[in-house]
Amino acid sequence: MKKRDFLTLLDQKPETVSMLLERALKMKEGKLGASHCPLIGRSVGLLFEKPSTRTRVSFEVGIYQLGGQTIFLSTQDVQLSRGETLHDTARVLSRYLSALVVRTYSHETLVVLAREATIPVINALTDRAHPCQALGDLLTINEVSGRTSGVRVAYLGDGNNVANSLMVGCAMMGTDFVMACPEGYDPDPQYLEYSIAMAGRSGGSVRVVRDPAEAAGGAHFLYTDVWTSMGQEEETERRRRDLGPYQLNAGLLALADPDARMMHCLPANRGEEITDEMMDHPRCIIIQQAENRLHSQKALLEWLIG
Ligand code: CP
Ligand code: NVA
Numbered sequence: 151m152k153k154r155d156f157l158t159l160l161d162q163k164p165e166t167v168s169m170l171l172e173r174a175l176k177m178k179e180g181k182l183g184a185s186h187c188p189l190i191g192r193s194v195g196l197l198f199e200k201p202s203t204r205t206r207v208s209f210e211v212g213i214y215q216l217g218g219q220t221i222f223l224s225t226q227d228v229q230l231s232r233g234e235t236l237h238d239t240a241r242v243l244s245r246y247l248s249a250l251v252v253r254t255y256s257h258e259t260l261v262v263l264a265r266e267a268t269i270p271v272i273n274a275l276t277d278r279a280h281p282c283q284a285l286g287d288l289l290t291i292n293e294v295s296g297r298t299s300g301v302r303v304a305y306l307g308d309g310n311n312v313a314n315s316l317m318v319g320c321a322m323m324g325t326d327f328v329m330a331c332p333e334g335y336d337p338d339p340q341y342l343e344y345s346i347a348m349a350g351r352s353g354g355s356v357r358v359v360r361d362p363a364e365a366a367g368g369a370h371f372l373y374t375d376v377w378t379s380m381g382q383e384e385e386t387e388r389r390r391r392d393l394g395p396y397q398l399n400a401g402l403l404a405l406a407d408p409d410a411r412m413m414h415c416l417p418a419n420r421g422e423e424i425t426d427e428m429m430d431h432p433r434c435i436i437i438q439q440a441e442n443r444l445h446s447q448k449a450l451l452e453w454l455i456g
Pocket of ligand 2: 275310311312378379380417
């Protein structure tokens with residue numbers, strides 16, 4: 151049987167995403183019991199090129215809760231840093247581990263590792279996609295709204311990795327997704343094209359607009375992410391200038407649905423893409439959103455290697 155990877159939502163079926171969300175909710179509600187340990191005796195590697203708080207901790211804790219163990223491998227600490235190839239690294243790690251969770255700069259690095267590994271590879275964020283984040287986000291939207299179809303999600307700001315994955319996930323789940331960003335900050339064209347076609351089948355919709363007020367109007371969820379992603383630090387000033395009008399603030403919240411919730415994948419730069427007031431607002435659900443990374447990734451691990 152061909153091994154399964156989880157590299158982007160583009161490779162997954164909407165039915166798989168729905169199944170993972172249902173399973174994640176069961177896990178969160180404790181319906182499977184503390185003795186549900188499908189990863190017993192399994193070791194999972196976490197190979198990270200970039201810093202992480204949520205992704206690392208939620209994977210490590212989730213794997214422990216499922217009965218497995220993790221080995222954290224910062225790329226600086228393994229022989230990749232001294233020139234060992236991705237090919238050799240992937241083949242060797244496949245003989246020790248049951249799965250590899252990977253955070254890289256270039257998406258291509260992830261693709262090469264997945265191609266060479268004989269074990270499932272999970273994308274824990276690349277410059278192009280963050281599908282584990284999207285799973286947790288969809289779980290949160292479903293939990294808050296009791297549904298994903300007919301729900302209006304407005305993403306404000308940079309069309310980055312988080313935006314790409316959220317857009318595809320929303321399109322699969324029949325959500326009405328609108329992204330407001332300036333020219334030059336559009337989502338990945340392949341992800342956009344796929345999402346528009348997918349939304350046509352799922353009953354959702356996907357649009358990119360320039361006016362943040364247009365996107366926020368009537369939205370049930372207002373979502374933003376940092377303007378400068380990891381690896382883009384040299385562009386910080388330009389990004390601040392261009393993305394300033396897209397800040398998630400009280401003005402945009404006033405245009406949204408009266409019960410609208412604020413979302414952010416975190417970490418946030420308070421005072422840039424989102425104000426302090428919005429971060430600490432009673433309708434800001436960022437902590438629930440962060441918790442849901444744990445439950446959705448446990449469902450993912452069970453499906454891939456359980
Ligand atoms: N949202 C997210 O992936 O956070 P970390 O970078 O802390 O893992
Ligand atoms: N877009 C951000 C997400 C961090 C979780 C980044 O890539 O830095």
